[in-house]
Amino acid sequence: MPASYKAPLTDLRFALYDVLGVEPLFQRLGYTDATRDILDAVLDEAARFTETVLAPLNSVGDEIGSQLDKATGEVTTPPGFKAAYAQFVEGGWTGLTASPELGGQGLPHTMGVPLNELVNASNLAWGNFPLLSHGAVEALKHHGEAWQQEIFLKPLVEGRWTGTMCLTEPHCGTDLGLLKTKAEPNADGSYAITGTKIFITAGEHDLTDNIVHLVLAKLPDAPPGAKGISLFVTPKFKVARDGTVGERNALSCGSIEHKMGIKASVTCVMNFDGAQGYLVGQPHKGLQAMFTMMNTARLGVGLQGIGLSERAYQNALRYARERLQTRSLSGAKFPDKPADPILVHPDVRRMLLTVKSLVEGSRLLALHAGTLIDIANHAENPTERERADTLVSFLTPISKACQTEWGIENTYHALQCFGGHGYIHEHGMEQLARDARITTLYEGTTGIQALDLMGRKTAATQAAGLKLFLADVHAFVQQHKDDASLTEFIDPLQQKAAEWAGLTKNILQRAAANPEEIGAASTDYLFYSGYVVLAYWWARSVAAAAASPHGDAFKQAKRETARFYFARILPRTLSHAAAIESGADTLMAMDDARFGD
Amino acid sequence: MPASYKAPLTDLRFALYDVLGVEPLFQRLGYTDATRDILDAVLDEAARFTETVLAPLNSVGDEIGSQLDKATGEVTTPPGFKAAYAQFVEGGWTGLTASPELGGQGLPHTMGVPLNELVNASNLAWGNFPLLSHGAVEALKHHGEAWQQEIFLKPLVEGRWTGTMCLTEPHCGTDLGLLKTKAEPNADGSYAITGTKIFITAGEHDLTDNIVHLVLAKLPDAPPGAKGISLFVTPKFKVARDGTVGERNALSCGSIEHKMGIKASVTCVMNFDGAQGYLVGQPHKGLQAMFTMMNTARLGVGLQGIGLSERAYQNALRYARERLQTRSLSGAKFPDKPADPILVHPDVRRMLLTVKSLVEGSRLLALHAGTLIDIANHAENPTERERADTLVSFLTPISKACQTEWGIENTYHALQCFGGHGYIHEHGMEQLARDARITTLYEGTTGIQALDLMGRKTAATQAAGLKLFLADVHAFVQQHKDDASLTEFIDPLQQKAAEWAGLTKNILQRAAANPEEIGAASTDYLFYSGYVVLAYWWARSVAAAAASPHGDAFKQAKRETARFYFARILPRTLSHAAAIESGADTLMAMDDARFGD
Structure with a gap:
């Protein structure tokens, strides 16, 4: 049977209410509606949605994957993905922590953390579709012109459109100073973007009517290196300054990668052939704007490690209780059964407790980072805001890298608890391990986080x-x-x-x-x-x-x-x-x- | 491009000749033909065969896998596998270390170690077909009756037939005392074997005319638990006591597993429906006989970790030299290039040196174990033989478990050196990581080796x-x-x-x-x-x-x-x-x- 999943609500509530004390914190930060009953209802509903809608699609996504029709350039996501996304939008989840004037639910940023953990645990590949919209919103909110915010933010927040981050090119990933994509000014104030981007998550799909690409490119007068990179918003379907959605833009998905895991997540080669884009922020200051997206995305990827670990733990624990094999070295614990459950063995306990201690500890690291972002954005005292900002900046690479490395370790241990059965597709454990393997690579490898x-x-x-x-x-x-x-x-x-x-x-x-x-x-x-x-x-x-x-x-x-x-x-x-x-x-x-x- | 491979002959020769001093050792043990020029020629030829014949089939095997025709119960191996096996047999590789009277080449056991490393590095899934024949030979040689040895050993040694180990059942792997497969005496002195075995590597395939299954089963009067298990030799096509190969035996492959990796290796559910088998060794003493096979197989699986690690290292090193990305923190090392190769970065060096030091160190651990087996079998002095036997018994679980765990770690690091490109199928790094994942599970998990x-x-x-x-x-x-x-x-x-x-x-x-x-x-x-x-x-x-x-x-x-x-x-x-x-x-x-x- 495929890996099951139950949202760890008891531990999440303990972390939020008892350890981090978010109830008084949220009130102090002005989130007067974020009362315990509201927060509890959000957690309950997120659990219901992820357990019943997303989790059952996880193995389907792995087996069928997303498919590109090379003739049309269209991508078809696995069965059920589109309907699940529609329900996610309908439930208001895409804008859970966005401000109400943008169509959001106005909850604290912290509450996005458990939501993301649950989404990632239940279906990591699916979760990659809405994931980057959040970063696009942040980049446009902080760096976009008013009319850009007017046009793009609401559809992104409401989930009618999704966002991407188009950074990497075949010859450059970490070292964006080397990038070659060009942006040439058009007469109407827009730019013609030309170049090839690779590893573009959700670069093409069938979940929404439009896709908003945030693209790094070089202006004709760009200084060399990282100081000559600008950011452009470049939608799949052109959007005029009055918000009218027009014709197909000159960009397309050339191919999708065949990956070790997250097979339903679409990893695109995107070709820009003079696509119409608008400059976001100052010329040559694109990298700073992109960092706004990246920090959010990094914490989000860290949650992928926690989600996968939690699901792996639940299944390994169930198996360790059910699987009867040999006797405890200190004498039979269940003499009426043909053998003892393997949970009696100290080495199995060692593996399970390793996962449990890393998951529950990581959960606090991640939720704490969430509260720091709320404090940095909403505390009255500027010293407190600055302190929170410095601290979360420090904790972000630790959170991203450790939680994902532990995700690999934890899925390793959980698979190992299954013995040879863990290596077989049907139990779902090997999918968790394959899916986990991407998390230490994208949004900056572990080595980059460490630097x-x-x-x-x-x-x-x-x-x-x-x-x-x-x-x-x-x-x-x-x-x-x-x-x-x-x-x-x-x-x-x-x-x-x-x-x-x-x-x-x-x-x-x-x-x-x-x-x-x-x-x-x-x-x-x-x-x-x-x-x-x-x-x-x-x-x-x-x-x-x-x-x-x-x-x-x-x-x-x-x-x-x-x-x-x-x-x-x-x-x-x-x-x-x-x-x-x-x-x-x-x-x-x-x-x-x-x-x- | 798929992962390349070059046999590490310089380091193997260093280990054999300069560290372990095998030239005088082999002479002392009576292997008078095992002179330096012969050994060198074997290494050269093994390198040529594995680099040019097996290595190119590795990605083919992963992409196509072995396929079962459910209607006929026949398994088709990936294109090229059968021809490569024929060449392997033709070259005398299956009997490299077996005695000449059995059709072998009569070389020391030690020389099987580099051969297996090379085979596993170039194509782990392919290597699983001949791997277990060696264990079957050992079990029959030490425990089989004279007529069984007469009939089965030569075809196994010469590679005309392959062997399997049928231990695991759905409800028991580690705890073989729980097994249910039954052996009931026939009138002619043979036994009717009935039961279901799972995880049978190479249980069915198209490489050879016959397959020799060594099956653990219980006799009607068996005492309960591990003390009531007997071993039976049960070929796919019946073999009479005079060696005549007869009709199809009552056993078949019911299904093959869908695995995380080693997709060309056939992992079978084997159904025995009153199949004709012959008792090997004493009744109820089958587990001891099986341990003979298992120790050999465990050292063999340890070599899989080394082989995969070596190949991963070679490719990561090549990539680290070719991939230009950012500058050295102590100043540009290649100012004429757009960026420095990532090999300049200390953290990339840390990953590569971790792999290098674990691989080269492991190679000595494994080769040393090989020499101990030769000493245990051939030294004149019984004290020396016993000492070598005790030492290799002690080192076997260390060798199996550490080399495979390091194999997982090493393929992890090598993939990580590729950044996001490591996660993409075409570079072959993710296959090495998926293939490596089985090695800590089969032939006794790491936890079992530790116990x-x-x-x-x-x-x-x-x-x-x-x-x-x-x-x-x-x-x-x-x-x-x-x-x-x-x-x-x-x-x-x-x-x-x-x-x-x-x-x-x-x-x-x-x-x-x-x-x-x-x-x-x-x-x-x-x-x-x-x-x-x-x-x-x-x-x-x-x-x-x-x-x-x-x-x-x-x-x-x-x-x-x-x-x-x-x-x-x-x-x-x-x-x-x-x-x-x-x-x-x-x-x-x-x-x-x-x-x-």
């Missing part, structure tokens, strides 16, 4: 984000330092926080003499950071559970999972710290030729 | 295998303790060897009080062991390279890779040691219900 964390967010800011995070840790420690029931978590957390600061200082010192030290430390530093961040959230979870109205079993489960995390996962920091401290020499010494023939 | 290592090979023997390995380490250290150029490797190796002994002692002490400690420590202990074993081989590699006729660039590459390994990979032992020392409590405390709904 962003270590370079832009740490070295370039004298570790401003880290200092804010460590201040939060310190405040938590101070608040609970007399609670003996938390000592087992607080002591190692404090120790790791101090170690983290020390490692950072050492790296920055070494980097002053040799800039390669930044790249050499980056990925190990990223993981190190992720594990300490989760230790903080696990300590806070135990404290919050104790103070919550939840029952003893829930509190006990949080404490036991936290104990597992501190005993078995947090020690991964030891090897990352050792790798960091070993410096750049062992990486840089080898001459290119000596790597091999 | 074998920790329980049967360590706790049950008072760590006999470990003591022998540590004695080898000690001898090496003594031999080189005055060589200052090796101190940087010898010191940490010594320290880790002592730590390994201490950890083992602690686990066994805790296990005396609580048997769950065995399972709780097992997987972390397995990885810990694997990393220390590789540290030993890296230290020996540096020493052997220095004393070898290889050029300075080769010696330097070995030293630099070893330095990377000691600085960046060996520290993984820190987190595994911490997890081991944390004991079983955090795994066992959680009540089943608290794992989740």
Whole structure:
């Protein structure tokens, strides 16, 4: 049977209400309608929709995939996808956190986080269709001219149109300074966009009447490199300045990629042949505008890792309870059955608890980032806004990269719990693993996130984000330092926080003499950071559970999972710290030729 | 373009001749024909065959897969597979290490190791067809009656027939005591086998005229559980005691599995409907006979991890040299090009060096195991034979599990070096990753290997295998303790060897009080062991390279890779040691219900 899914509402509510305290937060930020009953109703309805509409389409999407008709350039999504999208639009989900004047529901940004987790868990490939609209909205909202906002925002927010991000070209992905797509001015103030873009998610599909491409291209007078890139809004069907939708624009999907997973997600080669586009923002400042989209998208991709992990966990747990195989080493636990369920075996428990502790910890990392975006946008105090902005910038690469890397690890463990059966298509576990594999690649690979964390967010800011995070840790420690029931978590957390600061200082010192030290430390530093961040959230979870109205079993489960995390996962920091401290020499010494023939 | 492949002959020769010293060893063991020129010719010819015949069929096999005609029960392998198999047989490769009286080439077992690495690297799915014949030969050679050996061994050795291992049933894989397949005596001394087996690799195909199934089943008077299992040889076409091949036996392939990878490898549901089989070995002693097959097969699967890793490395390295993207953080390295090749970036180097150090280290672990099998079979001195047997038993689960887990890690890194392009089918990297995913599952999952290592090979023997390995380490250290150029490797190796002994002692002490400690420590202990074993081989590699006729660039590459390994990979032992020392409590405390709904 295909992988089943049930939205983890209890844990989401615990994270939102008991750990993060979003009820008073939302009120303080002016979201007066975002009361507990409204939030609960949103979660319930999101669970119903994703469990019953999206989740059953997940294996269908994998088996049939999206298909391109080369003759017409039209893409057909798998059966059920279009109807599900119509229901999603009908339910107002595309604009859940957008402002009512744009046709949105006006809920806090934070509430988009659980929605995205649920969508991604139930159907990652489907979720990629609405995903990038959100980024397009952000880019147009912050950088578009008034008339562009007027014309494009409402259809995007309401989901009648979807958006794309057209960055990558065959010869450039990370290094957008190399891009070749050209934008030449037309007489009417628009631009003619010409070039080839690749890896364009949802570049073509049959879910909506129009598709809004946000395209990076170079103006004729562009300075070379990354400082000469401009952003253009270029719809599939032309849109006049008065909003009238006209003829087909000169752009088309040339082919779609055959991928390891997310087979229903359409990954297009897009050909622009003098397509009509409008400049968004200032000439040559396109990259900054695109970063607005990218940060949102990165946090969104991080949620894909959590969603897949949660679904993988649920299925592995079910299998571990049902599958009878051998006896417990400490004596039969179910002597009336032919063998014990494999959940009795410590190594199976190790795998499941690894997933559980990483998923529940990650969920707080992601939701916390959501609250920081709300604070950065809506707090009255500008210092508080700036603080939240700095902190979420720091946490974004950690969230994106760790949650997706853990997504790969978690789907690995869950598949492994199934033994050979995990490798067979029908159980759905191998699809989760294949789908997860894209998440550490798109929207910036893990290596790119690590460089962003270590370079832009740490070295370039004298570790401003880290200092804010460590201040939060310190405040938590101070608040609970007399609670003996938390000592087992607080002591190692404090120790790791101090170690983290020390490692950072050492790296920055070494980097002053040799800039390669930044790249050499980056990925190990990223993981190190992720594990300490989760230790903080696990300590806070135990404290919050104790103070919550939840029952003893829930509190006990949080404490036991936290104990597992501190005993078995947090020690991964030891090897990352050792790798960091070993410096750049062992990486840089080898001459290119000596790597091999 | 699909993933290319070139057999790593230089490194294989270094490992065989310079590190392991197989030339004098083979002579000492009586393989007088196994001279350097013969061995070199075998390696050259194996390279030519695998590079030119098997490697080009790898992507074909993935795209087309093997197909079952449900009406006839016949399986058609992908185009080219049958012709390649005929060439393999023609070249005498199936019997490379078998004795000449059985139609083999009479080379040492060790020489099968590079052959299998090359076959697996070039085409893993294809390699699964001949793979299990070797195990069938071993089982029949050691446990079969003389007439069975007479009839079955030669066709298997010569590759005219292939073998299978029919163990798993729908409700039992690890726990074979639960199996239901029945064997009822016929009047002529044969048995009627009835039952359903699943996951039967190469259970049906079109490569050979006959297929020899070795089937586990229960006799009518079988005691319950694992002590009541017998082994039967059950060919696809009946074979009379005089060797005459007769009619179709009452067995057939009911369906083939749809898998994540190795799509050309046929994974069959086999239905036995009173099929004629002959008892192999003693009644109820089938599991012991099957273990003979399994140990061979486990080492063979370990080589799959190495082969896939090597191919992944070669392609990632080529891509890292060709792909131009951004500049080195320490300044442009190729200012005349539009950007630097990504090989300049420390994080890309980290990924490549991780793969390189794990592959080259694993190669020695695997080849060493090969030499131990030759010593165990052919040394004059019985003490030496027994020592080699104990040591290879200890190293088998480490070799199988670590090499396959590293295979997954290595194909992960190599794919990651390609960025988004790695996720696209046409580059072949995602196939390597999907193919690798089976290797930690079949022939005993990693968790099962870990239990074998920790329980049967360590706790049950008072760590006999470990003591022998540590004695080898000690001898090496003594031999080189005055060589200052090796101190940087010898010191940490010594320290880790002592730590390994201490950890083992602690686990066994805790296990005396609580048997769950065995399972709780097992997987972390397995990885810990694997990393220390590789540290030993890296230290020996540096020493052997220095004393070898290889050029300075080769010696330097070995030293630099070893330095990377000691600085960046060996520290993984820190987190595994911490997890081991944390004991079983955090795994066992959680009540089943608290794992989740």
